Amino acid sequence: MALDALGVAPLYQGPDINRMKLTAEPSKKPASLLKPLVPSKSKLTTIEAERVMSVLDETIHKVELVTLLSYMASNYETLEGVLGQDIMKAVSEHEDLCRSLLDTVFYLQDKERRLQEEEEFKEEGWFRDRILSVELQKSSLPPLMQQIKESTKDTLRLLLNNPQAVRLLQTYTLSRSAEAQNFIDCLIELRGFLFEKLLTGPMEARDKSQFIQDINIRNRRNQGIINTLENELVASVKNRDAEVEKENFVIQELKNHLHQMLKLSENSLLRTKQEAKKQQKADFRASQARVAKIQQELLMLRSQYHNLVVENWEAEQALRKKKYRVETEIENWIQKYDMEMGEKQEEYEKLDLIHKEEKVQLEELKQKCDVLVQEFSQIRAKREVNAKKRTEAEQEMLRMVRAATLIQALWRGYLVRSMLKSRKKKRSKSKGRIKEKSKAKAKAKGKAKK
Secondary structure (H helix, E strand, O other), X not given: OOOOOOOOOOOOOOOOOOOOOOEOOOOOOOHHHHHHHOOOOOEOXXXXXXXXXXXXXXXXXXXXXXOOHHXXXXXXXXXXXHXXXXXXXXXXXXXXHHHHHHHHHHHHHHHHHHHHHOXXXXXXXXXXXXXXXHHHHHHOHHHHHHHHHHHHHHHHHHHHOOHHHHHHHHXXXXXXXXXXXXXXXXXXXXXXXXXXXXXXXXXXXXXXXXXXXXXXHHHHHHHHHHHHHHHHHXXXXXXXXXXXXXXXXXXXXXXXXXXXXXXXXXXXXXXXXXXXXXXXHHXXXXXXXXXXXXXXXXXXXXXXHHHHHHHHHHHXXXXXXXXXXXXXXXXXXXXXXXXXXXXXXHHHHHHHHHHHHHHHHHHHHHHHHHHHHHHHHHHHHHHHHHHHHHHHHHHHHHHHHHHHHHHHHHHHHHHHHHHHHHHHHHHHHHHHHHHHHHHHHHHHHHHHHO
């Protein structure tokens, strides 16, 4: 009956991406060694790749904003005047939803832990009722999580519509938690891998795989060498263990010698203790003499202390009188201050009434201005649509005029060609008739001569 762990606690508790450049970072290793692994291109050449990278950059940018929501909620009063009431209200609602979800999760975890401790009573009816209540409370978690998702989207939408607020939040990147910063660093690392993948072409990928295979072959060879070296190491370790055993034997002998030295030192210690006792008795006699002398000095100091107390009491009486005079003066100043502040308060209330009236007028003017702005945007949209239609009509008219002129030119060419053909036919017919007439005349002349 383990409850699923819900890591709702703010990814909140960014590095700022600021629209990263789509270029590859140069490697710090020698170019000759890593040449097959480094892409030949340094910029993306396809629109699809640029779109993919822009989507990932936008995701990282949004994650950076989301990880600062808890800081915004904890500093509500300081950021309200800067970010605006709408944004801070959305952040506050989002924080309340997250807290309610976390409280519910902790409560369910505690209940499940208790049920596990009382698992021996699982046949009882009250135990089954508790299990059912836990399951019912679990069913309320998904809607709450959905509300948190929608709240996060709304808050991000408000922040992205306010670039000034985004720039201000980017100055609080140090307020992020270590887990959130680690998550953002992982996203940036993922961006680097994806960017390198998009820069790598098919040929480069094949060369890269071949290069990796060569490295694997070298690695296997090196592993064989390592295994032989490890075997040699094991043999050397065995030799070292034999030497260590010899040294341990020597150490044992030294320990025995040390034990004998300890016995000798104990005897010397007994002698030093006896001498120390004698010295202690002599020191005790000297200390008693010092105590008697110090007691005499103490009596003298007590008499001096009594005299100082009397003098300080007289000085205290004088200071008390001075304090009374100062307190009376302070009371007079306080009364005068209360009178002046009462007059200032009345003046302030009058000015506050005037300010409220002017604020109401300002709200009315803002509402009128919003209506006018909305009407202006509608009129501008209509004008843009009309202009677009007008340009389309003009382009259509130009196409029609060009088509008409082309048709007319073709028709005129056709008429000219047909007229030329008819003239050629007429000329050929007239020439044939002339030839026939001349032949007939020639025949007639020949018959006449005969």
